[in-house]
Amino acid sequence: MVKFIENDWTRNEHQGAYMGLATIHESQMKLTLQHAQPDNGYVLTMAQIEQISAEKGGGSSTAAVFLIEGQLIRAKMAYLEYLDFGLQMFDDLQDVEEDMKNNHRTIFTQSLADGQTLDAPTARLIQYCYYAPPFENFSDDHRTVSDAQSGDTLAHYVRASMMMFLVLLILEAVSRLQQYYSEECYREISTFSPSAFDDLKMARVEKPFWTVMRDQSF
Numbered sequence: 001m002v003k004f005i006e007n008d009w010t011r012n013e014h015q016g017a018y019m020g021l022a023t024i025h026e027s028q029m030k031l032t033l034q035h036a037q038p039d040n041g042y043v044l045t046m047a048q049i050e051q052i053s054a055e056k057g058g059g060s061s062t063a064a065v066f067l068i069e070g071q072l073i074r075a076k077m078a079y080l081e082y083l084d085f086g087l088q089m090f091d092d093l094q095d096v097e098e099d100m101k102n103n104h105r106t107i108f109t110q111s112l113a114d115g116q117t118l119d120a121p122t123a124r125l126i127q128y129c130y131y132a133p134p135f136e137n138f139s140d141d142h143r144t145v146s147d148a149q150s151g152d153t154l155a156h157y158v159r160a161s162m163m164m165f166l167v168l169l170i171l172e173a174v175s176r177l178q179q180y181y182s183e184e185c186y187r188e189i190s191t192f193s194p195s196a197f198d199d200l201k202m203a204r205v206e207k208p209f210w211t212v213m214r215d216q217s218f
Contacts, residue, residue, distance in 0.1 A: 005018075020064075020067075027055055030052050034105050034106065037103070038103075049105050054085055057089065061080045061087075062077055083159075089125050090166060093121075096108045096177060100112060108122075117181055119185040123185070175201045
């Protein structure tokens with residue numbers, strides 16, 4: 001695979017692409033650190049889990065887009081890392097029951113292991129999706145398609161839409177994990193849903209989202 005990549009992107013001129021590949025490799029190696037072993041006394045702290053999650057979640061899309069475009073401006077690279085971490089957190093929320101069975105520690109499973117609900121980490125994740133970086137314009141955005149009043153480009157619109165769709169995916173995951181939330185929090189989060197939670201459970205909106213992710217060129 002690396003040989004094929006070297007045919008298109010030389011190492012001297014496109015160091016970012018190889019940095020992204022190395023980041024993914026290092027992150028995957030750290031997966032083993034997230035498996036708690038209480039019998040052997042190996043139990044992670046929340047600070048350790050947060051650091052591993054940030055490193056693991058911050059590189060996959062960045063590496064992929066480096067391989068597509070060859071070069072990335074710093075602002076776009078920062079955005080991709082921001083998006084990747086959000087996607088990693090969503091994945092961890094979605095897999096919370098399986099991860100609990102396997103003693104795999106994420107921010108969500110560690111909260112449950114500590115006797116807490118998923119109220120706080122889920123609220124922080126939703127807030128994360130509404131923060132500023134996903135809605136910024138980049139200097140290399142193409143402005144062939146834009147809103148005459150706001151000046152937003154199509155690329156900017158797609159990035160903002162992806163973050164809002166990620167919120168919808170989070171809501172779908174929450175709708176299936178009611179037992180891990182307080183009654184008050186579950187009810188409040190359900191008010192953000194465009195449809196009743198009972199209907200959202202059956203929607204299965206994740207596949208269309210990944211289709212958009214696959215087809216979208218940043």
